[in-house]
Amino acid sequence: MTAKSPHAPIEELVSVRDWLRYAVTSMTRAGLSYGHGTTNAVDEAAYLILATLDLPIDDINPWLDCRLTLAERESIDAVIAKRIETRKPAAYITNSAYIQGHKFYVDERVIVPRSFIGELLVQDQLAAIVPDPLAVQRVLDLCTGSGCLAILAAEAFPNARVDASDISADALAVAKRNIDAYGLDKRVRLFKADLFEGLPAATYDLIISNPPYVTAEAVAAFPPEYQAEPTLAHLGGEDGMDLVRKILDGAPDRLSPAGSLIVEIGAGQDALEASRPGLPFLWLDSETSQGEVFALLANDLK
Known part of the structure; x- marks a missing residue:
């Protein structure tokens, strides 16, 4: 059975930190598997958020307290939902992988x-x-x-x-x-x-x-x-x-x-x-x- 992504309360999640926490919880509850560049929900969620925002993917910490526009929140919500609903590796969703x-x-x-x-x-x-x-x-x-x-x-x-x-x-x-x-x-x-x-x-x-x-x-x-x-x-x-x-x-x-x-x-x-x-x-x-x-x-x- 395909896991269903919960509806994100976009109006309540305003910072990168909020979305990181939400993504980790949602992905963990969905029982996703990792191993395509990351090994756990925290790193995968950070990667998806940073890639969606076109930010450097090596460290999410400098951006955690940044507030997001409504359009940015909608984009992150869509990416997290796609990762959960399709169970495709994050690299296929972002069309990018790193070595x-x-x-x-x-x-x-x-x-x-x-x-x-x-x-x-x-x-x-x-x-x-x-x-x-x-x-x-x-x-x-x-x-x-x-x-x-x-x-x-x-x-x-x-x-x-x-x-x-x-x-x-x-x-x-x-x-x-x-x-x-x-x-x-x-x-x-x-x-x-x-x-x-x-x-x-x-x-x-x-x-x-x-x-x-x-x-x-x-x-x-x-x-x-x-x-x-x-x-x-x-x-x-x-x-x-x-x-x-x-x-x-x-x-x-x-x-x-x-x-x-x-x-x-x-x-x-x-x-x-x-x-x-x-x-x-x-x-x-x-x-x-x-x-x-x-x-x-x-x-x-x-």
Whole structure:
């Protein structure tokens, strides 16, 4: 059953603080699920309010005591009601998602960006395996979705040309919009491809991928927020590692001799290591993840 949004007493809620409290209460009572940029009702409500008011999304505190016009209150009420009634992720309602301060356009054609690889690219340019970012000449982003990782890679490795691919034509349309918005259309090329099949003949200094890695059982149990995303972007087979293993099989022919492979796999570490016991996986932990992103060198794969 779809949760019903209570009618907001617009005349009584006059400040940002009032609307934050109201939104948190309403969203909590509706039993919403989170995980698309926020993890709780307070942060999600703050994001929706700030985005609706075109304010910086990093901190609501400076604005809490600001009074709102009637039109602003009506807009916030509509957004909160839409979040509750549709159970769509907030990013689809605002058509925007953020990774490390970088804003990307998103809609229902792509999964909401939330990759830990993006965090690593921005924070240290994958320093654990890429000692000299300026030496990286060619990068491949498999399963690019919204194009966010291709864009962050282009920024992290300023001398590199980036190829980005996806099996979904809809996703590639969204990726093009983001690449154009960042002015990277001359450095980032898009390809419709099934992993490596359909790509031009080339080898890469770095291959990155945030592929579908959710188990079939988990996908079947998704709450509405996750069901709103393309199933194709989540489903990774019985143990979640079907596409990851295909990437491992195809990567050796696509990596330069000193190249590296970086893949995000969610909670699949045990399943992957059990299926490929001979590979020396290096796990790249970040501030918000542990054991969810691995690295392998070209020599490791051969």
